Amino acid sequence: MSERRSVSIRVPVLARVEGEGALELDVEGGRISELKLRIYEPPRFFEKFLEGRGFEEVPDTVARICGICPVAYQMSAVHAIEAVFGIDAGPWVRAMRRVMYCGEWLQSHSLHIHLLAAPDFLGFDSVVGMAGEHAEAVRRGLELQGLGNDLIRLFGGRSVHPVGVCVGGFHRAPDAEQVRDLVARLRAALPQAEALVEWAAGLPLPEDEQDFVSVALRHREEYPMNEGRLVSSDGLDCSIADYERHFAEEQVAHSTALHSSLHGRPYLVGPLARLNLNHDRLPDAVRSTMERCGLRLPSRNMFHSVVARAVEVHLAVYEALRLLERYVPPDQPFVDVTPHPGVGYGCTEAPRGLLWHRYELDAAGQVRAARIVPPTSQNQARIEQDLRVSLEAFGLEHDDDALRLRGETVIRNYDPCISCATHFLRITVNRP
Amino acid sequence: MSAQVSTVRVIGIGSPFGADCIGWQVVEALQDRLDERGGPNPDVLDVQAVIADRPGVDVLRLMQGVRWAILVDAVVARDETPTGDDGAIARWPRWLQRDELQALSLEHSSHAVGVSEALALGEVLGQLPDRLSILGIGVEPDADAPAYAGAVEEGVAMILAALSAPRVEGRSEAALTT
Numbered sequence: 001m002s003e004r005r006s007v008s009i010r011v012p013v014l015a016r017v018e019g020e021g022a023l024e025l026d027v028e029g030g031r032i033s034e035l036k037l038r039i040y041e042p043p044r045f046f047e048k049f050l051e052g053r054g055f056e057e058v059p060d061t062v063a064r065i066c067g068i069c070p071v072a073y074q075m076s077a078v079h080a081i082e083a084v085f086g087i088d089a090g091p092w093v094r095a096m097r098r099v100m101y102c103g104e105w106l107q108s109h110s111l112h113i114h115l116l117a118a119p120d121f122l123g124f125d126s127v128v129g130m131a132g133e134h135a136e137a138v139r140r141g142l143e144l145q146g147l148g149n150d151l152i153r154l155f156g157g158r159s160v161h162p163v164g165v166c167v168g169g170f171h172r173a174p175d176a177e178q179v180r181d182l183v184a185r186l187r188a189a190l191p192q193a194e195a196l197v198e199w200a201a202g203l204p205l206p207e208d209e210q211d212f213v214s215v216a217l218r219h220r221e222e223y224p225m226n227e228g229r230l231v232s233s234d235g236l237d238c239s240i241a242d243y244e245r246h247f248a249e250e251q252v253a254h255s256t257a258l259h260s261s262l263h264g265r266p267y268l269v270g271p272l273a274r275l276n277l278n279h280d281r282l283p284d285a286v287r288s289t290m291e292r293c294g295l296r297l298p299s300r301n302m303f304h305s306v307v308a309r310a311v312e313v314h315l316a317v318y319e320a321l322r323l324l325e326r327y328v329p330p331d332q333p334f335v336d337v338t339p340h341p342g343v344g345y346g347c348t349e350a351p352r353g354l355l356w357h358r359y360e361l362d363a364a365g366q367v368r369a370a371r372i373v374p375p376t377s378q379n380q381a382r383i384e385q386d387l388r389v390s391l392e393a394f395g396l397e398h399d400d401d402a403l404r405l406r407g408e409t410v411i412r413n414y415d416p417c418i419s420c421a422t423h424f425l426r427i428t429v430n431r432p
Numbered sequence: 433m434s435a436q437v438s439t440v441r442v443i444g445i446g447s448p449f450g451a452d453c454i455g456w457q458v459v460e461a462l463q464d465r466l467d468e469r470g471g472p473n474p475d476v477l478d479v480q481a482v483i484a485d486r487p488g489v490d491v492l493r494l495m496q497g498v499r500w501a502i503l504v505d506a507v508v509a510r511d512e513t514p515t516g517d518d519g520a521i522a523r524w525p526r527w528l529q530r531d532e533l534q535a536l537s538l539e540h541s542s543h544a545v546g547v548s549e550a551l552a553l554g555e556v557l558g559q560l561p562d563r564l565s566i567l568g569i570g571v572e573p574d575a576d577a578p579a580y581a582g583a584v585e586e587g588v589a590m591i592l593a594a595l596s597a598p599r600v601e602g603r604s605e606a607a608l609t610t
Contacts, residue, residue, distance in 0.1 A: 067486065115489070128549065131556040139557055146493045160447075160485045 007396065009404055021416065023387075023407050024254075027396050035391075037384050037411065039255040047370045055081050055339065055365040059165045062357075062372070067160055068111070068417055071104040071152060072350030073372075074165040075226055076357040080346030081167045084361050085337060092330045093169040094226070095323045096155065100165075101225045101348070102316035102323075103151025106144055107159070108351035109271070109309040109316075112415045113200060114141030117306050120409040121203045137199055140192050144313060147182075147189055151320055154178060169334030179327045186321040193314040194289050200310035201293035205303040206409075210389050212382060214273035214298070215262060217349055223281040223315055224274065226348050231277055232262060233298065240347035243356050249373065257377040266381035269353025270414065271308035272299060283322075286315045302386055305413050339365030350375050352417050376416045383414050437478045441498045442591060444483040445491065445505040445547060451571035454579040455504040456483040458525075458569065458587035465588060472595040479595060491547060492554045500563040502591060505547055506579070507533070507568035522570030523580045525587040527594075533566055567591065 007027035026034035046065055062077045063070035075097060115127045124130040131138040149159035154174045156162020164170050217228030231237050236246060249258040276298035290311045346357040353375030360369040390410045444459030446452045463481040484494055495501040511519035533548045554560045569587055571579050
C-alpha cells in the first residue's frame with residue numbers, strides 16, 4: 001500500500017508554454033482534492049478595442065492578439081467580415097490564404113515540437129540540452145520553422161504580426177520570383193517533413209488512453225483550415241453560425257481565460273482533434289507516411305498530439321507546394337468591398353485549434369460588437385480534466401518533482417497559447 | 433567587387449514598443465551613415481544592416497553565411513557599485529560577452545526563446561558565425577519608456593569604430609572562440 005500522503009504542488013509560472021499560467025495541485029488521502037490551471041495573464045480587452053473601429057482596421061488589430069498565430073486571427077476576422085458583406089474573395093485569394101495558413105502551422109508546430117515538447121519526451125530541460133544529442137532533428141526543426149516564417153512573410157511582409165491581409169484578399173501579391181524560390185525550398189523540405197513524422201512517431205511517448213470529445217472544422221473535400229462545418233466526435237455537425245447554440249463560455253475565479261464547454265462538457269480542439277476527425281481528408285502522400293509510422297486514428301492518447309503536429313507539418317509543406325507550384329500573379333490581389341450592416345461569423349483552424357469570431361457591423365462597416373473565442377480557452381477545461389486523469393494514472397505516490405514534471409508535460413502537450421510569455425517553475429510542497 | 437570583400441551583418445533586434453526598438457533605430461541610423469559613405473571602406477567590408485522583430489531562434493538563420501555578425505539589442509541592466517549593491521539603471525551602449533547576455537536576459541522572457549537561448553542553441557549546433565559581437569544598449573525596464581537621449585548616436589559610433597578597427601570589441605568574441 002503506498003503512502004497516503006498529502007501533497008501540495010504549486011507551479012507559479014509554467015515553463016515552455018506561450019503565456020502566463022500556473023498549476024495548483026493538492027492531494028489528500030491518495031486522491032486529487034484540488035486541481036487548477038490558473039491563467040493569471042491580465043485580460044486584454046481586444047473585443048472592446050475593436051468596437052467603433054472600421055472593418056479595415058480589424059485584420060491588423062486582431063493580429064496583435066498573438067505573436068505565434070497572428071495569421072489565424074486575421075483569417076477568422078476577414079472571413080467573418082466578408083460573410084457580413086456577402087463577398088466571395090475568389091479562388092486566387094482562397095488558395096493564397098491557405099498557403100499563408102500553411103506557413104503559420106509550419107512555424108508554430110515546428111517551434112512547439114522541437115523547442116517546447118520534445119525535450120519533455122527525451123528527458124532534457126530544454127532544447128539546448130537536447131540539441132547536443134539530437135542535433136540533426138533540431139536543425140531540421142529550425143529549417144522547417146524558418147520556412148514557415150518565410151511563407152508568412154511572403155504575404156504579410158513580416159512573420160510577426162504580418163500586415164498583408166485585408167478584407168477581400170491581400171494588399172499585394174507576391175512576386176513570381178519570390179514564389180519560385182519558396183517552391184524550390186518547399187520541394188526540398190518535403191522529405192524533411194516526412195522524416196519529421198517518422199521521428200515524432202518514434203518518440204518515447206507515455207501511454208495514456210483517455211475518453212475525450214474532439215471538436216474541429218470539417219470541409220467537404222480538404223483538410224480544414226479556413227472553412228468548414230463544426231463537427232465533434234460525439235455527433236455534433238453544425239454551421240459555424242450556430243456555435244453559440246452548442247458551446248458556452250463561463251468565468252471561473254482562478255483564471256482570466258474563460259472556460260468553454262460543449263453541451264456542458266469539456267472538449268478538445270487542436271491538431272489531435274483535427275486529425276481524429278479529418279484523417280480521411282489528408283492527401284494520399286501525407287496519409288501514407290502517417291500510416292507507415294503506425295499512428296492509428298482516432299487516437300485516445302493525448303500525447304499523440306505531438307505526432308499529429310508533425311503530420312500537419314507534412315501536410316502544410318505538401319499543400320503550400322501544391323498551391324504555389326501553379327502560382328500565377330493575379331490582376332488584382334483582392335476583390336472590391338462595399339460595407340454592409342449585419343452579423344458575420346468566421347471560424348478557422350489556428351495551429352492550436354478552433355478560433356471563432358463574430359462581428360456585428362454597422363452600415364459604414366464599423367464594428368458594433370465583436371466576440372473572439374480562442375483555442376486555448378476552449379482547451380482549458382479539457383487540460384484540467386486531463387491533468388486529473390493523467391496524474392492519477394501516473395501515480396500520485398511519485399515524488400513532487402516527478403509529479404510536477406508530468407503535470408507540466410501534460411499542459412505543454414496542448415501547446416497552450418495563454419497569450420505570449422512564460423518560462424520556468426518553482427514548486428512548494430507542504431507535507432503534514 | 434574583389435574577392436577579399438568580407439561580409440559583416442549588423443542585426444538590430446527588437447520590437448516596435450518603447451525602448452525595445454532601440455536596436456532597430458541604431459541599425460537604421462547606421463544604414464543612413466553607410467549610405468552617406470560615412471562607414472568603413474566598402475571595397476573591404478560589405479556591411480549589411482538588417483532589423484528583426486523578436487526573431488527567437490530565427491536569429492540563427494539571420495547570421496547564416498556571414499563570418500562576422502553584430503547583434504544590437506536593448507538590455508535592462510544595473511551599473512555595478514563599489515559596494516557590490518545594485519546601482520542605477522544602466523544607460524550605455526556596451527559590447528557584451530555572451531555570459532553577460534545570459535545574466536541580463538529576463539528570466540521570464542516571453543515566447544520561450546530569447547537571444548541568449550538562441551545563441552546557446554546555435555553554439556551547440558555549430559551554427560554561429562566565426563565572429564559574433566553583441567552590442568547591448570541599457571534601457572529602462574518600463575516597456576513604454578523611450579531610450580535615453582544620445583543612445584542611437586553612441587551605438588552607431590561604437591559600431592562604426594568596431595568596423596573600422598576590427599577586433600577592438602574582442603571581449604565578446606573571446607568568450608565565443610574558446
